[in-house]
Amino acid sequence: TLSQMEPPGxxxxxPVELExxxxxxxxxxxxxxxxxxxxxxxxAQKWLTQxxxxxxxxxxxxxxxxxxxxxxxxxxxxxxxxxKISRHWSDLAADQHESLRTQLLSxxxxxxxxxxxxxxxxxxxxxxxxxxxxxxxxxxxxADMVRAFQPHKPDPEDGSGAKASQDPHTHxxxxxxxxxxxxxxxxxxxxxxxxRGQLREALAGEWAVVCPLLRQLMQSQDSSSQVKEKVLKCxxxxxxxxxxxxxxxxxxxxxxxxxxxxxLFDAAVETVVNAISQPDCQRYINALLSLMPLVLGLYDQLxxxxxxxxxxxxxxxxxxxxxxxxxxxxxxxxxxxxxxxYLALVNMIxxxxxIPGHYPVNETTSSLTLTFWYTLQDDxxxxxxxxxxxxxxxxxxxxFQLVDVLLHKSHYPSQEEYASWSSDDKEQFRxxxxxxxDTLMYVYxxxxxELLSNLYERLGRLLMDPQQSAVWQDTEALLFxxxxxxxTIDVNYSDVIxxxxxxxxxxxxxxxxxxxxxxxxxxxxxxxxxxxxxxxGGILPMVLQGLAKPELSVSSVSTLKRIxxxxxxxxxxxxxxxxxxxxxRHREIHSNTSQCMWLMQGLGxxxxxxxxxxILGRLxxxxxPHIQQLDTLAQQELNPTNKQSIIHIVGMLASLFTTLDIxxxxxxxxxxxxxxxxxxxxxxxxxxxxxxxxxSYVVVVLQQVFxxxxxxxxxxxxxxxxxxxxxxxxxxxxxxxxxxxGPMVPQLGEMLGEIYSAxxxxxxxxxxxxxxxxxxxxxxxxxxxxxxTEVLTSTTLTIFQQGKKRLLAVKTCPHLVMCCRGMESS
Numbered sequence: 001t002l003s004q005m006e007p008p009g010x011x012x013x014x015p016v017e018l019e020x021x022x023x024x025x026x027x028x029x030x031x032x033x034x035x036x037x038x039x040x041x042x043x044a045q046k047w048l049t050q051x052x053x054x055x056x057x058x059x060x061x062x063x064x065x066x067x068x069x070x071x072x073x074x075x076x077x078x079x080x081x082x083x084k085i086s087r088h089w090s091d092l093a094a095d096q097h098e099s100l101r102t103q104l105l106s107x108x109x110x111x112x113x114x115x116x117x118x119x120x121x122x123x124x125x126x127x128x129x130x131x132x133x134x135x136x137x138x139x140x141x142x143a144d145m146v147r148a149f150q151p152h153k154p155d156p157e158d159g160s161g162a163k164a165s166q167d168p169h170t171h172x173x174x175x176x177x178x179x180x181x182x183x184x185x186x187x188x189x190x191x192x193x194x195x196r197g198q199l200r201e202a203l204a205g206e207w208a209v210v211c212p213l214l215r216q217l218m219q220s221q222d223s224s225s226q227v228k229e230k231v232l233k234c235x236x237x238x239x240x241x242x243x244x245x246x247x248x249x250x251x252x253x254x255x256x257x258x259x260x261x262x263x264l265f266d267a268a269v270e271t272v273v274n275a276i277s278q279p280d281c282q283r284y285i286n287a288l289l290s291l292m293p294l295v296l297g298l299y300d301q302l303x304x305x306x307x308x309x310x311x312x313x314x315x316x317x318x319x320x321x322x323x324x325x326x327x328x329x330x331x332x333x334x335x336x337x338x339x340x341x342y343l344a345l346v347n348m349i350x351x352x353x354x355i356p357g358h359y360p361v362n363e364t365t366s367s368l369t370l371t372f373w374y375t376l377q378d379d380x381x382x383x384x385x386x387x388x389x390x391x392x393x394x395x396x397x398x399x400f401q402l403v404d405v406l407l408h409k410s411h412y413p414s415q416e417e418y419a420s421w422s423s424d425d426k427e428q429f430r431x432x433x434x435x436x437x438d439t440l441m442y443v444y445x446x447x448x449x450e451l452l453s454n455l456y457e458r459l460g461r462l463l464m465d466p467q468q469s470a471v472w473q474d475t476e477a478l479l480f481x482x483x484x485x486x487x488t489i490d491v492n493y494s495d496v497i498x499x500x501x502x503x504x505x506x507x508x509x510x511x512x513x514x515x516x517x518x519x520x521x522x523x524x525x526x527x528x529x530x531x532x533x534x535x536x537g538g539i540l541p542m543v544l545q546g547l548a549k550p551e552l553s554v555s556s557v558s559t560l561k562r563i564x565x566x567x568x569x570x571x572x573x574x575x576x577x578x579x580x581x582x583x584x585r586h587r588e589i590h591s592n593t594s595q596c597m598w599l600m601q602g603l604g605x606x607x608x609x610x611x612x613x614x615i616l617g618r619l620x621x622x623x624x625p626h627i628q629q630l631d632t633l634a635q636q637e638l639n640p641t642n643k644q645s646i647i648h649i650v651g652m653l654a655s656l657f658t659t660l661d662i663x664x665x666x667x668x669x670x671x672x673x674x675x676x677x678x679x680x681x682x683x684x685x686x687x688x689x690x691x692x693x694x695x696s697y698v699v700v701v702l703q704q705v706f707x708x709x710x711x712x713x714x715x716x717x718x719x720x721x722x723x724x725x726x727x728x729x730x731x732x733x734x735x736x737x738x739x740x741x742g743p744m745v746p747q748l749g750e751m752l753g754e755i756y757s758a759x760x761x762x763x764x765x766x767x768x769x770x771x772x773x774x775x776x777x778x779x780x781x782x783x784x785x786x787x788x789t790e791v792l793t794s795t796t797l798t799i800f801q802q803g804k805k806r807l808l809a810v811k812t813c814p815h816l817v818m819c820c821r822g823m824e825s826s
C-alpha cells in the first residue's frame with residue numbers, strides 16, 4: 001500500500017499543461033496520490049501514462065529512484081523502467097544493454113532493504129531485460145545474478161558495479177526475489193511462439209544453477225525461516241516451466257520436511273501442490289511413486305490436525321493428497337505392483353472427505369475431495385472389462401464407504417446450532433449438499449441397484465426397529481440420498497421403491513428440515529407414482545399436510561405440481577381435497593409470486609384431466625375469488641399497491657392457462673374408443689360447434705372476463721408492466737391452445753389494435769406476432785388478422801413520420817416486421 005504522506009505544498013498546475021520535466025513528473029505524482037479531487041487524479045493519471053511512453057522516460061526514471069524521494073515516487077520510477085524495457089526495448093541501441101543491466105543490478109542492491117514494492121518492481125524490470133537478451137547477449141543470467149549478490153566485497157573490476165550490502169541475509173532474500181520473478185515474467189509476457197520456445201529452453205538450462213542453490217539454502221542451518229519461505233516460493237515459480245520431476249525430487253523431499261514447520265507450512269503446501277499438479281509429471285513414474293510414501297507419511301499429522309480442529313493444516317495436507325491422487329489417478333492405478341499404496345492414498349482422501357465437523361463452520365476440507373471421486377470412477381470404468389472387474393473388486397467397497405461418509409457429511413446440525421449459523425454459512429452448506437447430491441448420483445453408475453437396496457434397508461431399520469434411536473438427521477440423510485439418485489436416474493424399475501413409498505408415511509414430519517426432504521423425495525418419485533397410482537392414497541395426504549404448513553410451502557408446492565403433472569389422470573378421487581387445500585394455501589402465500597404460479601400450473605394439469613362435465617364448475621370455483629378481487633381493483637385508484645395486486649392475479653391466471661389444456665388428455669387417451677371428449681351441451685359455453693368439436697374452457701373464462709380486462713387496460717394503458725401482464729395471459733393461452741384459441745381472435749385482435757394505436761408497446765406486438773403466426777393461414781380468420789396488421793403498420797409508420805418516440809419505434813419495428821412476414825407467408 002502506498003504510504004499516505006502529505007505532499008510538500010501545492011504540487012502546481014494541471015499536469016496536462018506541463019512540460020515533460022522531472023519536477024513536473026513529481027508534481028503529477030503528488031496530484032495522483034494526494035489530491036482528493038478524483039478529476040484531478042484522472043488528469044494526472046492520463047498525463048503520467050503519456051510520460052511513461054515518452055523517450056524522456058528512459059532518463060527521468062532513474063532520477064525518481066533517488067534515495068531522497070518518497071516511496072510512491074520511487075515506485076513510479078521502477079514501474080516506468082519496467083514499462084520501457086518490456087514495451088519499448090527497441091528504443092535502445094545494442095551497446096546500451098550492458099550499462100542498463102549494470103545500473104539495474106546496482107539499484108536492486110540499493111533497494112535490497114526496501115521498500116519492498118520498489119525492490120520487486122526493479123527485479124521484474126531486470127527479469128524483463130533478461131528475457132530480451134537471453135541467450136544471445138546474456139548467456140548465463142542466473143550465474144551472473146548469483147555472483148552479483150555474493151555477500152562479499154565487490155571486485156572493483158567486476159562489471160556489475162554493484163555495491164554489496166553488509167547484510168548477507170538481505171542479499172540472499174533479494175537474490176531469491178529476483179530468481180522468483182524471472183519465470184513469472186516469462187509466463188506473463190507476450191511472446192512469439194518461436195521466441196517463447198527458445199526462452200523456455202534457455203531458462204530450463206538455468207535450472208542447473210538454481211537447483212543446487214535452493215537445495216543448499218533449504219538444508220543450511222543458517223537459513224532463516226524467511227529465507228526458506230522465499231526458497232519455497234522460488235521453487236514454485238520454476239516448476240511452472242515444466243522442470244522435470246526427477247530434477248526436483250530432492251527439493252520436494254525438503255518441502256515435505258518443511259511441512260512440519262508451522263512458519264513454512266503454507267508455502268510448502270503451495271509448492272508441493274504446484275509441483276505435483278504439473279501434467280508432465282506423469283512421464284516420471286518412478287519420481288511420482290517416490291512421492292507416495294511422503295504423502296502417506298502426512299496421514300498422522302492430518303489425523304492430529306482434524307482431532308485438534310486445526311483447519312489450516314488439514315486443509316493443506318488434503319490439497320496435497322488430492323493433487324497427487326486426482327492429477328495422476330490413471331497412471332497410479334496402472335502401477336499394479338503399487339496398488340496397496342494407491343489404495344492407502346484413496347483411503348487417506350476418504351478420511352479427508354469425512355473429516356469431522358460441519359461444513360463450512362467447523363471444516364472447509366471435505367469439499368476439496370469431491371471431484372477426485374469423479375476422476376477415480378471415470379478412470380476405473382474406462383479400463384477394458386477384464387481389468388475393470390479387478391479394480392471394481394478393490395474399489396466398490398471404498399465407494400460404499402464413500403456413500404456412508406457423504407450421507408453423514410450431509411447431516412444438518414441440531415436445530416439450535418443451525419439457527420445460530422449466518423445466512424452465508426447456510427447458503428454455503430446448501431451448495432455443499434447439492435455437490436454431495438451430484439456425487440451420489442454419479443456414484444450410482446458404479447454401485448447400481450445395490451446402492452438403493454443399501455439405503456432402503458438402512459431406512460427400514462431406522463423406521464421399523466423400535467430399538468433404533470430416532471435421530472431425525474439420520475432419516476433425512478437417507479431420504480436425501482434417495483432423492484439425489486431419483487432426481488436424475490430412472491428408478492422406475494427398482495424393486496425397492498414400493499417399499500420406500502410404504503415407509504414414507506411412517507415419517508414424522510414435525511421437523512421442518514426433515515419434512516422438506518420428505519416432500520422433495522416424493523416429488524422425485526412422481527413418475528413412478530404415475531405408473532403405480534394405487535400408491536397415491538398413502539402419499540398424497542402427506543403432501544397436502546405439508547401444503548398446509550407455511551414453512552413447507554416451497555417444497556410442498558413444488559411436489560404437488562410434479563404430482564399433478566405426472567399423475568393427473570389418476571387424481572380424480574383426490575381433486576376436491578387438492579383444490580380445497582390449494583385455495584386456502586393461495587390466500588396464505590399471496591405475497592410469494594413464484595409459489596402461487598407453481599400452484600396454479602399444478603392445478604391446471606389437474607383440471608385438464610378431470611371429466612369434461614366437472615372442469616368448468618371446478619374452474620369457476622377456483623378462479624372466481626380472484627376474478628372478484630380483480631373486479632374490485634379495477635374500480636379503485638391507480639397506486640403501486642393496486643398495480644402489483646393486478647399483476648399478481650393476472651399472472652396467476654396466465655400460469656393456470658399455461659397448463660390447462662384438455663387436448664392433452666385427449667391426445668393421451670387417443671387409441672382408445674374415442675380420441676376426443678364429447679362437447680358438453682352447456683349454455684354457459686359460447687364456443688360454437690363450427691369452430692371446434694371440443695370445448696376450450698380457457699376461452700370460456702377469457703370471454704367471460706374480457707370486459708373486465710378492457711376496463712383494467714383503459715385505466716392502466718400507459719403502464720407497460722400491467723399491459724405486459726395482460727398480454728401475457730393471452731400469449732400463454734394461445735401458445736397452449738394453438739388453433740383452439742380461435743374464438744378469441746376477433747375481439748382480441750380488435751383490442752390489440754386499440755392498445756397499440758393509443759400507446760404502442762412491444763408486449764402487444766409480441767402477442768400479435770403469435771396470433772399472425774397461428775391464424776393467418778385460416779381463411780375465416782384472415783380478415784381479422786389483416787385488419788390487425790394494418791392497424792399496427794399504420795400506427796408505426798405514423799410514429800416514424802412524426803419523429804416522436806423514435807427509440808420506441810426502432811424497438812418495435814422488428815416485431816412489426818415479423819407480423820407482416822407472417823401475414824405475407826400466409
